[in-house]
Amino acid sequence: MASHRRPKRPSRTRVTVLTATAAAAVALTSQAANAAPKPTKSEVKEQVDKLYQEAERATNQYDGAKENQEKLEKEIGRLQDKVAREQDELNELRTGLGAMASEQYRSGGIDASVQLFLSADPDDYLDKASTLDSLSEQQLESLKKVQAKQRTLAQERAEAAEKLKDLADTRTELGKKKQQIQSKLSKARQLLNSLTAAERQEIADSEARASRSSAGRVDLGNEAAASKFGAAALNAAASQIGKPYFRGGTGPNSYDCSGLTQWAYAQAGVGITRTTYTQVNDGARIGMSQLKPGDLVFFNNTEHVGLYAGGGQVLHAPYPGAYVRYESMSTIGSFQFGVRVTG
Template identity: 45%
Template sequence: MTATVASHRRTRHHPLAPLALTGSTARGARTARTATVLALAGAATATAFDGTGQAAPELTPAQVQDRVDTLYQEAEVATQKYNGAKEQADAAREELSELQDEAARRTLKLNAAKAGLGTMAAGQYRSGGIDPTVRLLLSADPQRYLDGATVLERAGSHQANAVAGYARRLGSIRQVRERAEETAERLADTEAALKKHRVTVVRKLDSAERLLDRLTEEQRQRMANEDGSGGSGAAASGGEAASQAPNPRAAQAVSYAYTALGKPYVWGATGPSAYDCSGLTQAAWQAGGISLPRTTYTQINAGSRIERSQLAPGDLVFFYSGISHVGLYIGDGKMIHAPHPGAPVRIAPIDQMPFAGAARPA
């Protein structure tokens, strides 16, 4: 029996054509992507810790907590990479749309210039023949003649201006198309990175949940209480913390963060109903009138870096060597942050995680 091998290739969209799917096609694509992510997550977590298909060894609650904390931290690293890739993809998609619009506008001008040359050619025909320059420009491949230096030399002054204008427009469209090709390739690469980071996040979080399932309800509650360090309640009122902020914008950011207390952590979320860590700080400072970049490792460079001893309400505090977590300082050694799935936005001491640095947006 002869085996049939199917060839699968990624469809290349022309950079000047719309890329979005609509209707049932889009829903089918989303369903397929979701199924792929879940399948990859399940396959990866089946052997997440011992590298085999054998049953995992029994762990103490303390060991479970240590591993879960590690998985959450690794998931947050992947989440920040996902956020950065999404930001880049959104920018590339917007740029591509603008290039499409620009190409359409320039094509209209090119067509008008070509129509003008046609009118000129008709007039020359009536007066005794078409100039070779115009005849060649109106042929199927005018670029071949525009590239030659003798074209303009064989044309009169009026014709030379018309030909030169046509050449400029033709060249400008070619440049726009080349930029669009490069942007489309960059978008495709970024979307591939998005999928990779998404799978990593799902796999890490699924592994953490499998570990937590080994614990009793009492053990899970005890772990949640220890992780909360104050839960979603306030150590000091939002008004008191805001009044200690160094400027009105920081005060507004602090006030916003207090209103987010108790809302769920969702990776990739920027509010108002859910947040990840950098999504919360971005939204808080947006309320204060300052636009922060999307990721922890770019937010740390927004504004001025400050020492831990200089912290004031509204400052951004960062954790871990890879700058993978951020919170909003509210004073008295505490912050408001979005910890991880299952842990809502809450107040916690900044000593809870390895301190990596701080920044004051401006």
């Protein structure tokens, strides 16, 4: 005979455990379904290249601020030297007035006008026109010299103080740009570290092959150089093919993009500025159809620069992990314009 006993109801504890287990299983299944797939090697390379571009932008801004800092430090040094000289001259003028007062005292007392000057601001004193008649021509001339020297000294001290403030602001900007650069490069390293060792080696080998092969297999055509300076700069840069990109590098062992172009033109006997943002003004701007070997070429909102080599090729220092090499203009980025340096 079948039993008619009612089945035993599960305990509340057991129901809670089963419910929690089921919920966890659903959550894990959902996470697995929604988890982003691991980026491929080409996707990582694309993201890393973008970060390198952003780091290069911050590097250019850092280099510009660094250049400005050095300029300000020189200007402040000159101003401080000038202030010291002006102060010495002012002290000599005051000594002369003191000698004048002593002479008057020995001959019967100090002139009231000179006595007033020695105890008050000469600017305030000379404004009192009623006292001018009591001064001799020599005294008046001496007082005016002191007044002019004090005004000059005050202006120079104010200018030096303003330059010091600018310097403090520039140093703050340098710190921010350095953090930006480090942040971008750190993210790039993290992305590369997400790849296997074999994948990272493939990327490194690819960069090395691109640099080695660019020296002997690139067809540059037979275009005439923009000038003798352009030809010399291009030849100098070509001698650096295979040397590594390094942020802030200005040669001769490593380079960043504007460091290479500056170094190359220096070998041609032409001085150009340090950053891409200033090199855009180092010559006449030209369009793509006007480019000739030796011209500077700017990409990506003027954040990257190289030397036009002919045949649609650019000789440049690309980015971290790469080497000085020729590369097709079509693969570097968005072309902005060229600049022809005439010496």
